[in-house]
Amino acid sequence: MPAQPLNRICYVEDDEDIQRIVRMSLERVGKMQVCICSDPLQAIGKMIEFKPELVMLDWMMPGMDGPTLFKKMREVPETQALPVVFITAKASQRELDELRTLGAVGTISKPFSPKDLPEQLRAIWKDLP
Amino acid sequence: MNPAQSADPRRVLADRVEQLYSQLPLAIIATGLVSLVAIYELRGSRIAQFEWNLLIWFWGGMVALLTAARIALYWGYRKSTDRLAEAGQWLRWLGISAFADGTTWGFAGAIFFPSHADEQQVFLSFLITGLVAGGIPLYAVSWLIYATYAAAILFPFTYVLASFGNKLFVEIALLVPAFYAVTVGVAYRLSQVFDSGYRLRHAYGKLTEDYTALNQRLEQQLVQLEDARRQVETSGRKLALFAERSPIAVFEFDPQGTVLSMNPAAEHLFGYSAGEVVGRAGTDILFPSAVQGDITERWREMIQKREPRFGIRVATVRRDSAEIVCEWNLTPLVNTENRVISVIGQGRDMTQQIEAERMKQEFTSTLSHELRTPLTSIIGSLQLINSGVLGDVDKEVLELTTIAERNGQRLLDLINDILDVEKIESGKLTLLPEVLELGDLVGESLTLNRAFAERFKVRLATPVPLPTVKVNADRKRVLQVMTNLLSNAAKFSQEGTAVEVSMEDSGESVRVEVHDTGPGIPESFRNRIFGRFAQADMSYTRQKGGTGLGLAICKRLMEMMGGRIGFSDRNGGGTTFWFELPRHS
Numbered sequence: 001m002p003a004q005p006l007n008r009i010c011y012v013e014d015d016e017d018i019q020r021i022v023r024m025s026l027e028r029v030g031k032m033q034v035c036i037c038s039d040p041l042q043a044i045g046k047m048i049e050f051k052p053e054l055v056m057l058d059w060m061m062p063g064m065d066g067p068t069l070f071k072k073m074r075e076v077p078e079t080q081a082l083p084v085v086f087i088t089a090k091a092s093q094r095e096l097d098e099l100r101t102l103g104a105v106g107t108i109s110k111p112f113s114p115k116d117l118p119e120q121l122r123a124i125w126k127d128l129p
Numbered sequence: 130m131n132p133a134q135s136a137d138p139r140r141v142l143a144d145r146v147e148q149l150y151s152q153l154p155l156a157i158i159a160t161g162l163v164s165l166v167a168i169y170e171l172r173g174s175r176i177a178q179f180e181w182n183l184l185i186w187f188w189g190g191m192v193a194l195l196t197a198a199r200i201a202l203y204w205g206y207r208k209s210t211d212r213l214a215e216a217g218q219w220l221r222w223l224g225i226s227a228f229a230d231g232t233t234w235g236f237a238g239a240i241f242f243p244s245h246a247d248e249q250q251v252f253l254s255f256l257i258t259g260l261v262a263g264g265i266p267l268y269a270v271s272w273l274i275y276a277t278y279a280a281a282i283l284f285p286f287t288y289v290l291a292s293f294g295n296k297l298f299v300e301i302a303l304l305v306p307a308f309y310a311v312t313v314g315v316a317y318r319l320s321q322v323f324d325s326g327y328r329l330r331h332a333y334g335k336l337t338e339d340y341t342a343l344n345q346r347l348e349q350q351l352v353q354l355e356d357a358r359r360q361v362e363t364s365g366r367k368l369a370l371f372a373e374r375s376p377i378a379v380f381e382f383d384p385q386g387t388v389l390s391m392n393p394a395a396e397h398l399f400g401y402s403a404g405e406v407v408g409r410a411g412t413d414i415l416f417p418s419a420v421q422g423d424i425t426e427r428w429r430e431m432i433q434k435r436e437p438r439f440g441i442r443v444a445t446v447r448r449d450s451a452e453i454v455c456e457w458n459l460t461p462l463v464n465t466e467n468r469v470i471s472v473i474g475q476g477r478d479m480t481q482q483i484e485a486e487r488m489k490q491e492f493t494s495t496l497s498h499e500l501r502t503p504l505t506s507i508i509g510s511l512q513l514i515n516s517g518v519l520g521d522v523d524k525e526v527l528e529l530t531t532i533a534e535r536n537g538q539r540l541l542d543l544i545n546d547i548l549d550v551e552k553i554e555s556g557k558l559t560l561l562p563e564v565l566e567l568g569d570l571v572g573e574s575l576t577l578n579r580a581f582a583e584r585f586k587v588r589l590a591t592p593v594p595l596p597t598v599k600v601n602a603d604r605k606r607v608l609q610v611m612t613n614l615l616s617n618a619a620k621f622s623q624e625g626t627a628v629e630v631s632m633e634d635s636g637e638s639v640r641v642e643v644h645d646t647g648p649g650i651p652e653s654f655r656n657r658i659f660g661r662f663a664q665a666d667m668s669y670t671r672q673k674g675g676t677g678l679g680l681a682i683c684k685r686l687m688e689m690m691g692g693r694i695g696f697s698d699r700n701g702g703g704t705t706f707w708f709e710l711p712r713h714s
Contacts (some may be wrong), residue, residue: 015502087500
């Protein structure tokens with residue numbers, strides 16, 4: 001379990017409605033600081049700038065999908081150690097397992113409950129080494 | 130084996146008896162004639178006329194009586210129905226009659242020889258010698274009968290000769306036994322010849338019988354063989370017809386994989402004519418070089434194990450170089466010596482079906498994503514409003530947003546159920562079984578569903594503490610089944626009552642029971658309750674929610690985990706739904 005509580009989160013998601021809901025959920029319910037990124041191609045830059053403690057990635061996005069972005073993050077020194085949680089609507093067990101073997105620390109399936117989302121993320125955070 | 134020994138002795142005896150009796154009429158006639166001549170020749174004896182008359186009539190009467198008896202004997206024998214079984218009996222009677230015949234002549238010789246003049250004595254001697262000699266052909270079939278017959282004639286006569294007081298007669302009397310011995314010897318030899326003759330005849334007869342029986346059997350077998358040949362020919366023609374008309378490509382290969390024949394469907398599918406392919410290696414023609422090694426390996430294994438291979442999906446090349454995916458069934462034909470004679474290969478073009486499957490999967494996956502994304506926004510927004518984190522909302526607005534959230538959730542449930550059904554039916558649902566403490570899991574499901582039950586003013590209760598028992602099952606799916614049963618029970622139970630959950634450990638398996646206080650399952654609904662889109666009363670759907678897929682999914686999930694699901698009426702009203710899972714040992 002990391003020493004400090006979970007506070008800074010970066011979320012990469014192309015759907016603006018979901019962005020807003022997640023922002024509200026994390027800020028209002030979870031009292032966290034959130035950085036939302038709509039364009040996966042600019043995501044790594046934003047992450048370096050914002051310095052999040054945990055990153056949430058959408059699976060399906062135009063331009064670059066979540067898993068590809070995840071692999072790219074692993075190649076950049078500033079982002080390679082960041083814990084990543086996937087938020088996905090298509091959850092084939094095999095694909096989820098594959099992500100976990102790549103190093104994803106958790107998956108949250110869509111639709112998620114904005115009421116419970118901060119709690120879910122904190123639970124994942126607590127289990128980190 | 131000597132054929133003469135194989136003759137049936139009973140039959141040989143019967144034949145001998147038959148031979149004796151067939152000569153009996155001749156013997157009777159000869160006896161009659163000779164006695165008449167004797168009576169004529171012997172008249173005028175040296176003793177008184179009266180005594181002579183008495184003796185001659187006595188003797189004549191004896192001969193007549195005996196003749197009558199012998200006629201009766203012959204008659205009796207001819208009328209007999211079972212000469213084979215009674216042959217011994219008939220032989221004895223003939224022996225007695227022969228002895229009696231001989232005795233009459235012995236009597237004649239003994240009585241009439243001393244009483245007559247020299248010429249008549251010569252006549253008598255001639256007569257007696259003639260009778261003894263004549264007896265040989267008549268009785269020689271049985272030398273013992275002949276010996277008895279001749280003895281009866283000769284011994285009284287010999288006695289008379291020996292005691293007559295004439296030196297010549299005494300010398301003759303001494304010769305008689307020698308004569309007797311010679312004639313009996315001849316008769317004995319003859320009877321042996323007869324005997325072996327009969328034996329041979331019977332042995333030959335038996336051989337002929339055997340030969341006839343063998344011939345008949347051979348003929349029968351020939352007929353059967355012809356029948357079998359016809360059947361084989363018919364089924365061969367049928368098979369050929371099946372293969373020819375089959376819409377599936379059919380090949381016959383030799384054990385090395387060389388094409389022996391192919392049907393029109395195969396010609397059509399792969400674009401080759403049979404003439405171009407027959408005699409060439411199937412692997413080279415039909416498969417792209419990338420898979421040839423794998424195919425050869427599988428082929429070798431199939432030939433070695435002599436077991437058919439089904440559903441081999443592999444890339445296959447047509448004559449026009451187009452690559453298609455075929456599903457192959459390979460069946461080795463094995464003869465009685467367990468040798469592979471040939472291999473039947475059936476190929477089906479699966480390209481379109483695979484494409485259709487892929488499209489269906491893609492559609493489902495897209496549908497899943499495209500429906501869930503907007504639902505995430507809808508339900509998420511409403512949840513944030515309804516949870517009150519954004520501040521107080523007007524009561525009527527809150528009522529409406531709550532309705533909207535609940536129905537959004539219902540829509541999501543429906544999508545999830547449909548996806549589950551699709552996954553189960555396409556065999557894509559994979560379970561993640563683990564060893565679980567079922568009591569804990571059931572307790573957890575009660576906690577998770579309590580809020581839902583409260584909406585229907587129903588409590589969830591465990592009257593008896595749940596036992597500690599382990600099962601090997603998929604945690605998420607057991608929870609799904611429990612949630613389904615609990616939400617159904619809550620929906621249909623009467624307000625203010627409790628849905629009771631209990632568990633029973635039978636050793637082999639564990640049963641979880643959910644008892645409701647609902648109206649019970651209508652009779653007409655009982656046999657389709659686990660079917661898809663099954664709901665007893667469509668009006669319930671609107672009133673209580675639910676997709677009608679829940680129990681169908683539960684049933685399949687339970688079956689996949691090696692369990693069972695069912696329901697029964699509850700004493701005092703209501704229904705008990707239960708499921709059973711095998712206990713983990």
